[in-house]
Amino acid sequence: VIPRSLYVATALLLAAAIAMAGYLVHLRRQSEAEQQHLAVLGPLAPPASGESSNTVLVVANDSRGTLDRREVTLTLPSQPAERLREQLRALFAIYMQESAAHHIGAGSDVKNLYLVGDDTAVIDLTATFADAHPSGIMAETLTIDSILRTVAANNAAIKRIKILVDGRERETLAGHANLKDFFETIAPQTTAAQ
Amino acid sequence: VIVVDAAHGGADNGAQFTDTLAEKDVTLALARRIRSELVARGFVPLMMRDADTALTFDQRAAAANSASATLYLAIHASTLGNGVRIYSAAMPAQAPGAARTVLVGWGRAQATFSANSHRLAAAVGSDMTSKNLPTTATDAAVLPLNAIGALAIALEFAPPPGNTDVPAVALNLPSYQQTVASALADSIAAERSILTAPVRPGRSGAAQ
Numbered sequence: 563v564i565p566r567s568l569y570v571a572t573a574l575l576l577a578a579a580i581a582m583a584g585y586l587v588h589l590r591r592q593s594e595a596e597q598q599h600l601a602v603l604g605p606l607a608p609p610a611s612g613e614s615s616n617t618v619l620v621v622a623n624d625s626r627g628t629l630d631r632r633e634v635t636l637t638l639p640s641q642p643a644e645r646l647r648e649q650l651r652a653l654f655a656i657y658m659q660e661s662a663a664h665h666i667g668a669g670s671d672v673k674n675l676y677l678v679g680d681d682t683a684v685i686d687l688t689a690t691f692a693d694a695h696p697s698g699i700m701a702e703t704l705t706i707d708s709i710l711r712t713v714a715a716n717n718a719a720i721k722r723i724k725i726l727v728d729g730r731e732r733e734t735l736a737g738h739a740n741l742k743d744f745f746e747t748i749a750p751q752t753t754a755a756q
Numbered sequence: 757v758i759v760v761d762a763a764h765g766g767a768d769n770g771a772q773f774t775d776t777l778a779e780k781d782v783t784l785a786l787a788r789r790i791r792s793e794l795v796a797r798g799f800v801p802l803m804m805r806d807a808d809t810a811l812t813f814d815q816r817a818a819a820a821n822s823a824s825a826t827l828y829l830a831i832h833a834s835t836l837g838n839g840v841r842i843y844s845a846a847m848p849a850q851a852p853g854a855a856r857t858v859l860v861g862w863g864r865a866q867a868t869f870s871a872n873s874h875r876l877a878a879a880v881g882s883d884m885t886s887k888n889l890p891t892t893a894t895d896a897a898v899l900p901l902n903a904i905g906a907l908a909i910a911l912e913f914a915p916p917p918g919n920t921d922v923p924a925v926a927l928n929l930p931s932y933q934q935t936v937a938s939a940l941a942d943s944i945a946a947e948r949s950i951l952t953a954p955v956r957p958g959r960s961g962a963a964q
Contacts, residue, residue: 699834706897733813733899
């Protein structure tokens, strides 16, 4: 004969296991929702730790076809590659605002940034950056030029830049601009009319 | 011989202007008009594609090279800005004589021709502007411009002034396309001497 108390204990344990499984599913869904929300928001703000530094962002304007210097103060890490990555993320954050004069797709980000040797940077962009980028010579050229000039404005030692997408070489950004070759950085002081 | 390349095609729509209008359709329509206008001025145009055909960048470059073309025109379309933009290849500076004395990488094949390409783009741009068709000549690193042994110009045309409220429709207006095609062919004919000028080392494409 099985004691009644054992039935009760088993039932309680079973109920607890079901409740915990339900809670686990809830936590997982919550985590996925947060990840999706972050992806939509795009780059996170630069980290709070580190020193405040003046940064030059070279910002594209579609209607005027220009690249304009904008000076901002960011809190940046000290490591050069991380520092440059955050500066580019700040540039992308501008382009992801609804009121921006030049747009890139929501969720665009710099996945990784590597400094190779004394003068080369490899910028690894997320797949979303390329897949959601507006297609057109002017739109794509403005984006790339603004990246090249922003890098040059903040790290004069970098002369060559390679752009990857999701860790791989890609033919074009969105059907037009050539990503197969290395870029040379462009003097930031020039405001270019496309 | 002038190669006229209607950009995109097949599964590659290029920019999608509306649900029913893609860049590949606009570029093909304009390329056909340019072909007719070039024929009328005594040129021999070769269409890279004359249907909704998919071509890779390497196929386009190889076809242009094997045609022994003097000029390669890549036709694009965009709803940004106003008027016409003529792009020539942005190429790193090349030391004088370098192309004749050392092997040139495939990615820099166009550098040998870029000086004439820039001259032609500027001259055609200026000529078209004088005909009340606002045209800007500038540089861009666009495929397959950097991989062909010919002058390379990419034409991107945006809505005409006054039609910015219906840009996609304006791009596909036969009358506007005809105006662009006629003016472009006129300007190329007027600057014909550049097409036959001696090839000089390329200039820097970095400073715009």
